[in-house]
Amino acid sequence: MFQQEIFMGKKGFIFDLDGVIVDTAKYHYLAWKKLANDIGISFSESQNEHLKGVSRIRSLEKILDWGGVRLNQEDFNELMAKKNEDYLRYIKTMNENEILPDVKKILNYLTQKGQAIALGSASKNARSILSMVSLKDEFDAIIDGNDVTKAKPDPEVFLKAASAINIKPERCIVFEDSLAGIQAANTANMVSIGIGDKDTLKEAEYVFKDFTEMDIDFIEFLIER
Ligand code: BG6
Ligand code: MG
DSSP states (O other): OHHHHHHHTOOEEEEOSBTTTBTTHHHHHHHHHHHHHHTTOOOOHHHHHTTTTOOHHHHHHHHHHHHTOOOOHHHHHHHHHHHHHHHHHHTTTOOGGGBOTTHHHHHHHHHHTTOEEEEEOSOTTHHHHHHHTTOGGGOSEEEOTTTOSSOTTSTHHHHHHHHHHTOOGGGEEEEESSHHHHHHHHHTTOEEEEESOTTTTTTSSEEESSGGGOOHHHHHHHHHO
């Protein structure tokens, strides 16, 4: 198998979802901000950076910690459900227009080049979102928040994605917009590519503001390197 991968030059390209493929990061932010403010906790964009890539449950734990608020299990669960309801309301009308610029161009190129493509997302809504934007069929494997027990920065989600597409971790490339995700990719021994702010994502091997900054030569370089 390994010999064959080298011969075919096949690599594994693993995409995060929120903030990489679709512009949902802003809706997660709005839903968390509303929840925090409703219970008297202030919530800034810089705090939100620490929630990107982080599971729903862990995100709420962090917000409550920041605000010094303790809740019983029942209230905690109620707030988690409320956050998801708000979030789903924000994305209700989502369609292909919400796919971030040049994502389709990169996916099409990788498919045309016979590369393996996987999704590695913390979101439990990932499959329905991919369906809403008609991208589900572009992926050879989808690993999401329903498939993992450990949240990024734990590498579990990416290791499972690599295993699902049958590519060794060191032959995988991860596209991520969150610091936790970049750390997860680095721990998994994968090439980490940050999509977003250079300072926030400085632990990534490469950083691009978005996919429009990434030309096909770079993708070709990733396939060959
Ligand atoms: C990640 C987002 O992709 O998924 C986080 O960056 C979010 O903001 C997490 O909390 C879990 O998503 P969901 O859809 O299961 O609440
Ligand atoms: Mg993300």
